[in-house]
Amino acid sequence: MAFEELLNDPVIQKYLHELVGPTGMPVAAAPPDGEVTDEELAEELGLELNDVRRALFILYENDLAEYRRVRDEDSGWLTYLWTFHYENIPENLREEMDRLLEALEERLEYEQTHEFYLSEPAGIRFEFSEAMEQGFQCPETGAPLEPMENDDMVNAMERRIAELRDELNVDVGRDD
Amino acid sequence: MSASAAEADLSEDEREGLEFIRETGGIHQSDFWKELDISSRKGSRIAESLAGQGLIQREETVYDGHNTYHLAPAARDLEFGLLMAGDMLSPFIGEEEVNHNSDAFSQWLMNLAYEEH
Numbered sequence: 574m575a576f577e578e579l580l581n582d583p584v585i586q587k588y589l590h591e592l593v594g595p596t597g598m599p600v601a602a603a604p605p606d607g608e609v610t611d612e613e614l615a616e617e618l619g620l621e622l623n624d625v626r627r628a629l630f631i632l633y634e635n636d637l638a639e640y641r642r643v644r645d646e647d648s649g650w651l652t653y654l655w656t657f658h659y660e661n662i663p664e665n666l667r668e669e670m671d672r673l674l675e676a677l678e679e680r681l682e683y684e685q686t687h688e689f690y691l692s693e694p695a696g697i698r699f700e701f702s703e704a705m706e707q708g709f710q711c712p713e714t715g716a717p718l719e720p721m722e723n724d725d726m727v728n729a730m731e732r733r734i735a736e737l738r739d740e741l742n743v744d745v746g747r748d749d
Numbered sequence: 750m751s752a753s754a755a756e757a758d759l760s761e762d763e764r765e766g767l768e769f770i771r772e773t774g775g776i777h778q779s780d781f782w783k784e785l786d787i788s789s790r791k792g793s794r795i796a797e798s799l800a801g802q803g804l805i806q807r808e809e810t811v812y813d814g815h816n817t818y819h820l821a822p823a824a825r826d827l828e829f830g831l832l833m834a835g836d837m838l839s840p841f842i843g844e845e846e847v848n849h850n851s852d853a854f855s856q857w858l859m860n861l862a863y864e865e866h
Contacts, residue, residue, distance in 0.1 A: 584829040587838045660803070663824035669832055673839045676849040680858070683850070698855075726862040733831065733861060740828050742774035742821070 575606045576659040585662055588669075592635060596620075597628030604657035611653055629655055636661045667741070674737040681730050690718035756804065762787070766795040770805050775821035777812045796820050834861035 579585050580602065589601040599618045615625045632638035640653045690704035691697070692711035699707065699718060709718045737743075759767065769785060770776060776784070782792025796818065800807035803823055810819045832839040837860050840853035848854065 579825075582829065584832060584838070587833075588829075588842060591838055591842050663827065663829075666829050666832065667824040667827055669839055669842055670827065670829075672841050672847050673832060676841065676847050676854060679849040680854065726858055729862040729864075730858065733834075736828075737831055740831060 575604050575657065576662075579659055579662055580604075584666070588662070588666065592637075593628040593631050596624045597631065600625055600628035601632060604659055608654040608656050611655065614655075632657070635665060637665070670737055670741055674734065674741065674743070677730055677734050677737070681727065681734065684723050684727050684730065689721045689723055691721040692716055692718055762791070763795050763798055766792075767799055767804055770799070770820050771822045771826065775819060777810070778807075778818040778820055779812060779815070781820055834858070835864045836860075 586602070590598055593601045599620060600614060603618070605614075611622060611625050611629060614620070614629075615622045618625070629638055629640070633640065637659060638655055638657050640655045643652050643654060644650070645652060688701040690699045690701065690709065692699070692714060694714045694716045695711050697711065697713070698721060704718045707718065710716070711718060756764075756767070766781070766785065769781070778792060778796055779789075781796065782789050785792065787795075796805070796807055799805045800820075803825075805823055806821045807818045808821075810817060812819070832842075834857045837857050840851065840857050841847050
């Protein structure tokens with residue numbers, strides 16, 4: 574098996590699982606060295622050919638696998654020869670860290686500029702204007718909506734934003 | 750070759766250069782050789798070699814009005830655990846659009862606050 578070092582990382586395992594789902598995971602978790610056909614993988618892993626193909630095409634869409642087609646001279650059938658490109662995983666995850674940072678920064682702005690109310694029994698949070706529309710009463714349980722602090726969440730967000738900016742080497746003064 | 754195996758085979762100069770690039774988090778090649786007090790030719794050779802082994806990323810750029818390269822640590826050195834909140838991975842993975850008000854992201858944020866509390 575190739576790319577063992579990467580595949581030992583639990584975050585990377587989780588990432589692959591997120592992409593291909595549980596049925597595709599046997600394919601994603603054991604990339605062979607060199608080229609392999611979808612039939613060989615299905616046989617080796619004891620999976621349906623369709624499940625193998627589905628997983629391979631998801632990996633392909635994420636730059637983690639590529640294929641070349643070869644025509645069998647006797648039968649005229651096309652064979653797909655697949656190669657795994659897990660060396661691209663770190664770059665994909667770096668992009669995901671960028672996307673997460675951006676979302677955190679936008680959401681932080683929202684959390685800091687709005688007030689929230691909680692329906693304790695339903696466990697639902699309402700933004701001030703929504704709460705007002707409901708007359709400060711939970712539409713599901715009728716319970717009164719109580720003001721809710723979001724300091725813990727805001728603090729946790731600020732910490733993670735600082736860690737991500739540091740890790741991704743984002744300039745503190747950037748204004749984009 | 751794996752990253753750690755490649756690193757074990759580095760020359761003294763290359764190791765020092767890699768350390769420096771990791772410390773700075775990213776630097777232009779024209780500053781890199783000046784800071785290390787080596788010739789530009791040597792600096793370029795070290796950067797090329799590190800990039801060739803996948804230990805750094807080397808991208809063409811214009812800096813201070815001249816063409817140079819930006820040298821940055823390889824993505825594999827990053828702390829991917831920052832994508833996690835509790836045992837939940839960033840909800841934007843596999844999604845085209847980043848919606849910062851989605852329910853999935855709210856769930857992720859609650860995990861984050863809970864984990865740190």
